[in-house]
Amino acid sequence: TFSRGGDPQMRPIDIRDAVRESVKLVLRGSNIQCRYYLAKHLHPVQADEAQIRQAIGNIIINAVEASPTGGAISVKGENVAYRRKAEKPFIKLTISDRGKGISKEASSRIFDPYFTTKDMGSLKGTGLGLSISYSIIKKHGGDITVQSEIGKGTSVSIYLPAYGDITQVVSTVKEDLPVSGRPEAAVKRILVMDDEALIRSFMEDTMSFLGYDVTTCDEGSKAVEMYGEAMATRPYDLVVLDLTVRGGWGGQETIQRLLDVDPEVMAIICSGYSNDPVISHYGAYGFKGALAKPASIDQIKATLDKIFNN
Template sequence: MMNRIASELTGWNMAEAAARPLSEVLSLTSGTSSGRQIASMIDRNGALHRIASTKAPILDGSGTQIGTIIVFQDVTIREEMERELQRTQKLESLGILAGGIAHDFNNILTGILGHVSLAKAEMSREQKAFTYLVEAESSIATARGLTRQLLTFARGGTPQKRAQSIRNLLEDSARLVMSGSPIRLRLDVPGDLRLLEVDEGQLGQAIQNLVINARQSMKSSGTICISAANIDVSSEGMKIVGQSCMKRGNILAPGKYVEICVSDEGCGIPPEVIPQLFDPFFTTKQTGHGLGLSTVFSIIDQHGGHITVDSTPGAGSIFRVYLPATDFQMDDLEERPPVKRGDGGKILIMDDEKAILSVMHGILRHLGYQCVCVPDGSEAIAEFQKAVSGGAPFQLAILDLTIRGGMGGLETAEKLHELEPGLRIMVASGYSNDPVMADHAAYGFCHALSKPFTLSDVEKALSCIFGNDPSRKAA
């Protein structure tokens, strides 16, 4: 005999199961045959379940076994939850490791990239060495992108969004990963494509990962196409093409969007694989790590977007990304004129890396500023008080967000604002995905500078801070 739950789980009712072999009714594909076991079971309809079961003999009054009682429980969902918890814990551990590595690596790159850009500024473009420095700067910029990928691979990260055109970003990202490949790359991006408010580094990484995925699905020929288009969604919403793996479902909310399509002529994706496609560590490749598409998912989700997959085995795949457009126009993005050099503003710099203090000192002196360098928050406060008492206060403080063994940028900024509420403070960090960097104004900073940076990056930051400030005094 069997109860209702056992009948539902096995697919056999009691009348059908009577007189049949136990191995037919309770079809186990793995696990032990005695005692408590965790095993796989195939029900009558062919569905696979994970069950936990215990067997015990049924004895008559004389102690003779006259049957067996089997108690079993479906643990499929529980095991899935345990696996998901393990994946989450792996990601969290990887995030801690990646954050530390990226921070240290970005500090090293800052010293290199900053001095290279400073050396370029000190020499003529006609000199042969200038070309070498340009190439070096380009290679370091690629390394900078890798550290951002490392952070996003491991834990996602709050994007540092700004309104921008993505036409060049799409082309540059795709050509970077297609370099040296015999596969053709076709780009179809209209000139009137709407602006997006995105983190350039993160979106570029998402596009690269999609193109890498497309490239790996193909052999040595064929075409990968990247296209983009403006999409308007009416008040009724719009059902989107392809299978969605986003929690928001298959309907786009009303609004203006940009659709980005990455299509290939590769092997395609089996339908049963698509629901798992964006899961962390899921991969169908022998050498894959299972983080490429999960990173894409994380980035698109963080940008309030949507991604779908449309694939036919043997006929290629199309990944469609939908991102909400911004109301900004190209005229709104005109850069401020650079700050006039040589006006001698006084700036306080705090960083615990000597190489970064050296490069910041060189860059700011080159731009015509006076600067005082300190290694931690305590000395920053002491120098600030000293400058105020001497009648020569600082116009700006640039604070590293994280100081090993000392007062970091956030706490230092709070104390400086207690002393001078109107002081401008810019935060700098190698943790480019830190929430403070993404929303610096909410933490009392006037600007954020991501490491590694160039002379041009510093100059643009100072332009944003001082460019339209008529009250700023020249020394």
């Protein structure tokens, strides 16, 4: 289940509204059209609407990027008996494009957070977004599948457990809160330092999805400067440092400078070198935790939970 920063605000929703709002947001300013094929009596789902919109939006972005200029995508919604969980009804959303398509090999890896499919159609360069969509749907008791054919396009299908019938959807007044559902002052601030843009992007996307306020930089001296400046206004609650940085301060040097600035600094060290003593004995070097790269969403979530709950 989701915990700090990621608890779903569950209620019955009309999934058709979530689809239309997601499409509207993504297609704004685009020359791509969307064709809707949504069943009139499509079952509602019990879901966190903000998270479901994010999951759908990520997939729509992929479909739009794959589509030729002036092309179209489609979204189909239907009530189904899902073969993997036949004991209860499901709704199925299928988002399709007519792009280049992707290979079977790539299809089997697209939910890997670090997998990128540049120049491979609807999933090019968007492994991070798809991994987050996958996590959201799974946390809602659903499933997500991909079918693609080279030269013909890609279809991504989302399966979510149905909740009663459409008459059970009740409108609620939404408070003016951030996506996490908590006032801004309660949202933990995290500063991530890593010299690889892909890692920074993944960390920012993942931690933002979990409900944290995330800022990134690519080198240790910048992290120290940003941390010091924030102390006078809204301090960072945690710093995540890459152990090895090309042409700049790595995690070990940076933590020493940060401890000079703030002896109470909370920091995590990250590295692909799991045998490095800074990783295996992180406490002796001033860190509160360690992450081995590549880290999964669940590993990041568990580490952050442990840090903040302690």
